[in-house]
Amino acid sequence: MAQHNVESQQKLRDLLAQDLFSGKINLLLGWEKGHYWWQSRPLFACNETDLKRLVWDSFCAVNLSRYLLDELKEHQKIGVLVKGCDARAFNRLVQDHMVERDRVILYGIPCPGMLDHNLLVDAAGQSLQGISEENGKVTLQGERNEIIVDRADVLLGKCVHCLHPDPVIYDQLLFALQGEKSAPQRFQAVEEREALLPDERFAYWEKELKRCLRCYACRQACPYCSCRECFVEQEKPRWLGKAYEPGENFMFHLMRAYHGAGRCIDCGECSRACPVGIPLQEFNRKLIKDINELYGDYEAGLDTEQEPPLLTYRPDDPAAFSEK
Amino acid sequence: MNKTIAKEMLPELWARLSSCGTLFLPLREGPVVLFQPWYEEAEVDLEAVNTVVSPKDLFLPRDEAYLHYRRKGQKLEFIEAGDPGPVIAFGVHPCDLRAAAMLDRVFLEQDPVDDLYQKRRDNTTVVVLACREPDPFCFCRDFGVDPADAPRADIMAFFPDSRSYWSRERLRVKHW
Numbered sequence: 001m002a003q004h005n006v007e008s009q010q011k012l013r014d015l016l017a018q019d020l021f022s023g024k025i026n027l028l029l030g031w032e033k034g035h036y037w038w039q040s041r042p043l044f045a046c047n048e049t050d051l052k053r054l055v056w057d058s059f060c061a062v063n064l065s066r067y068l069l070d071e072l073k074e075h076q077k078i079g080v081l082v083k084g085c086d087a088r089a090f091n092r093l094v095q096d097h098m099v100e101r102d103r104v105i106l107y108g109i110p111c112p113g114m115l116d117h118n119l120l121v122d123a124a125g126q127s128l129q130g131i132s133e134e135n136g137k138v139t140l141q142g143e144r145n146e147i148i149v150d151r152a153d154v155l156l157g158k159c160v161h162c163l164h165p166d167p168v169i170y171d172q173l174l175f176a177l178q179g180e181k182s183a184p185q186r187f188q189a190v191e192e193r194e195a196l197l198p199d200e201r202f203a204y205w206e207k208e209l210k211r212c213l214r215c216y217a218c219r220q221a222c223p224y225c226s227c228r229e230c231f232v233e234q235e236k237p238r239w240l241g242k243a244y245e246p247g248e249n250f251m252f253h254l255m256r257a258y259h260g261a262g263r264c265i266d267c268g269e270c271s272r273a274c275p276v277g278i279p280l281q282e283f284n285r286k287l288i289k290d291i292n293e294l295y296g297d298y299e300a301g302l303d304t305e306q307e308p309p310l311l312t313y314r315p316d317d318p319a320a321f322s323e324k
Numbered sequence: 325m326n327k328t329i330a331k332e333m334l335p336e337l338w339a340r341l342s343s344c345g346t347l348f349l350p351l352r353e354g355p356v357v358l359f360q361p362w363y364e365e366a367e368v369d370l371e372a373v374n375t376v377v378s379p380k381d382l383f384l385p386r387d388e389a390y391l392h393y394r395r396k397g398q399k400l401e402f403i404e405a406g407d408p409g410p411v412i413a414f415g416v417h418p419c420d421l422r423a424a425a426m427l428d429r430v431f432l433e434q435d436p437v438d439d440l441y442q443k444r445r446d447n448t449t450v451v452v453l454a455c456r457e458p459d460p461f462c463f464c465r466d467f468g469v470d471p472a473d474a475p476r477a478d479i480m481a482f483f484p485d486s487r488s489y490w491s492r493e494r495l496r497v498k499h500w
Contacts (some may be wrong), residue, residue: 036460118355126459211353213377243387277355277374 006064012174016107019052025079025105029067031060037130038117042067043305056081058133058275061114061156063269065089066223068099069210078104083111085158085267087167088301092265095304098226111179111241112151113159158268158281161186168302186300189279190286205250209288211276212249218280221273223301224260231255257283263289265301294318328484338362338414343449345410348382350375359413370415373459379420382413383425383444390440405440411448417462418474421452425476452477 032043161183
């Protein structure tokens with residue numbers, strides 16, 4: 001359960017303080033409360049004062065592993081709190097040779113799934129003041145009344161079809177593991193798109209991608225987007241124009257998705273980070289689904305030793321394009 | 325001069341306005357609300373406190389043609405970008421329009437004036453809709469913006485119901 005009581009939050013801080021003060025790590029990546037009660041943003045803790053702000057609650061959705069790319073330039077050894085998706089993102093970065101395994105200590109936290117503030121407001125109205133949680137139920141505290149909803153109904157989109165809420169890799173486990181989950185509806189949205197006629201599908205994506213601001217928040221949040229220089233910024237050759245153009249928006253998202261084919265860990269940070277709500281995770285899930293069908297089931301980020309299917313060649317690989 | 329229009333009649337008004345120029349309204353697009361050109365099946369959301377992206381684009385688009393050129397033998401011929409045409413922005417909030425005043429300082433209150441920006445400002449009729457409720461992110465009053473009035477609006481519109489959080493009386497008592 002994410003809404004840990006004050007006592008266990010303190011236990012967490014004490015334990016991490018030991019490692020931070022003994023010099024075992026120089027920096028701890030965790031979460032702290034943001035401006036509003038329903039925001040938990042990344043915490044970069046170097047000392048005791050910083051560490052006092054550490055929280056672990058139902059709003060710690062931000063994937064922390066990605067921050068290692070920058071922070072390892074400044075700090076020799078870093079401790080990171082990892083949920084299921086942070087841990088798989090870490091494996092992704094190790095496998096891409098972007099992060100050195102021995103410079104990072106992973107503190108594993110099994111994750112109950114994070115909550116979506118928009119859904120909480122939908123249920124309780126704008127007067128929502130806060131929440132409390134117990135046994136899979138969330139109590140929404142309004143100005144005058146209280147509403148109780150099922151936790152499963154107010155989960156963040158990216159958490160709904162999560163298969164691995166437990167960290168798949170860690171050095172030290174902070175709370176008891178809760179076991180794998182199944183997500184039979186995981187590809188439902190993709191299947192709905194596949195069922196459309198090509199023109200309808202194009203119209204669907206044209207409408208969605210027209211909103212794209214090209215702010216690149218999806219790229220910045222993404223664990224597979226770790227190129228030191230992104231193709232959108234390259235001048236020679238210039239792959240993509242700088243101006244806002246619906247066609248170029250399409251190009252950007254398709255190229256980005258293909259770049260992550262077989263490497264996407266399906267953490268959904270792209271969709272969560274998007275300020276205009278484009279369902280970007282659908283692109284990645286489509287590629288995951290196709291790869292599963294063509295090369296056999298594969299899940300990126302589970303194991304750093306297993307080569308991603310598109311980075312290996314076997315003589316009996318299906319030649320899906322030429323066979324058509 | 326005050327005029328009142330029934331809510332049910334708004335679509336008809338929008339249909340008529342859209343024949344006078346490009347009509348921008350806060351439209352629900354997927355999970356967000358954005359200022360977009362109106363079309364008949366569009367889902368207009370006048371209740372949204374703010375659009376996700378400010379209507380600044382109406383006056384200062386993210387990309388626009390300033391100048392066209394053509395080569396004629398050894399010479400280049402320049403053609404200035406045409407008139408952007410009339411625009412009606414409906415449902416802009418007082419804070420949005422205040423932001424446009426900030427842009428004016430950069431593009432109009434300078435020498436030389438930005439012609440294309442000026443054309444867009446002059447061509448745009450702004451119908452401002454007074455806010456009824458603040459959302460958790462609102463900070464208009466801290467910046468001296470009256471959520472129920474916009475001095476530079478072409479038309480100032482209100483929902484004439486008692487739900488308004490920003491009633492004139494309340495504002496006067498609390499802040500002004």
